[in-house]
Amino acid sequence: MRRVVAYALMVIFFLIPYLRLNGKPLVLLDVPHRQFTLIGYTFLPTDTLLFMLLLMSIAISIFLLTALFGRVWCGWACPQTVYMEFLFRPIERFFEGGRSGSLAMDKAGGVKARRLAKNGVYLLLALFLAHTFLAYFVGIEQLVQWVQRSPLEHPTSFLIMAGTTALIFFDFAYFREQTCLVACPYGRLQSVLLDRQSVIVGYDPIRGEPRAHQVKDRPSGAGDCIDCGACVLTCPTGIDIRDGLQMECIHCTQCADACDAIMDKVGKPRGLIRYTSRDEVEGKPTRLLRPRVILYPAALVVAVGLLAFNLGTKADTDVTLLRGAGAPFTRQPDGSVVNQVRVKITNRDAAERSYRLEVSGVEGASLIAPQNPVAVPGSRTAETSIFVVVPDDRFEDDRLPSVIRVTDGAGFTLDIPFELVGPAREHDDAGDGE
Ligand code: SF4
């Protein structure tokens, strides 16, 4: 079953950069433009709240999943495990003839053609994985352009690609499980995230101990473990599951599969190593409901609910008005007052849109803009300056409320109140109007 899941995940990983939703990439982590597109929605630098809610939802989901099912992510879906166990390791077995073949090659020393060939295939795979990985950050169109052009035309991106390829090759050819043991922080959190009822891959000592080698004529009172070592040999992180739950265990279940095969051979029931929990394996009662299994879903409902509400009510255009830098207002030769306003428009649509700006709420006010309408490409932010010109006699005070209207001619209209600044009027205390 892990093999089926692993190959399905590989296909999904390779396909995602090609998929689009609402005219946008399904996933695009556009770091240079500081925009993350996930499932058709583009998170912009101004979406701090949305992004925080998304990250919170992901974090709580991981906590809940780990509390319920242990390190199911590590064993079933982590790219490190998936590619190592179902892509690179089978290739190694093919070229080197399994563990014994690899050991024989190590012992013989020297350069082996089969090992060179294996590393050649590894390098090609690393190149392919690096290209696919980078497509998540630059988009498939950009990637295709890079591939077709000379590296001299885009040296930075070429170096990023070469560096990523080298890292992937080093990881799967040499570093391997050290990534899980040394580099990954998730395994170190398991003592906090798991409780005694969480699902783990565990050895049943009540059934297995005392272990004894003999298959025939077993000593009376011997447990089911024949101490064959198959579970240790197959373990990618090199631990003995019979020593209990360990941080190095990535819950890949390979020891369970190996032990089941041994149990079949010796005519014992399967499941000496199995999915279990610490309480179950110690013969204690188990319970599904416990505080963290109630609190995590409650927190998840709140975070996802807030995220969905904010996404659902968010307009597809953001407009910010800022007062121009320098003097608050200037005067024209005819005495009219000019306010400079900086306008920032973010278009969340995939397609380009044109936004027209108008001023209202003040009689005789007009608007001068270097570009009006303002064209904003899809998923981009544009900034421009406008000048609001108001006859001097409109200012009763040094402040004058106005409204800046932004429309796109296709149904979007936004009225934003903006306070204009002008000269303070000198009041005539005598009341004779002079
Ligand atoms: S594979 Fe099973 S029988 Fe063999 S040593 Fe491991 S637990 Fe014991």
Ligand code: SF4
């Ligand atoms: S102990 Fe078993 S489940 Fe844990 S990493 Fe080793 S083989 Fe995988």
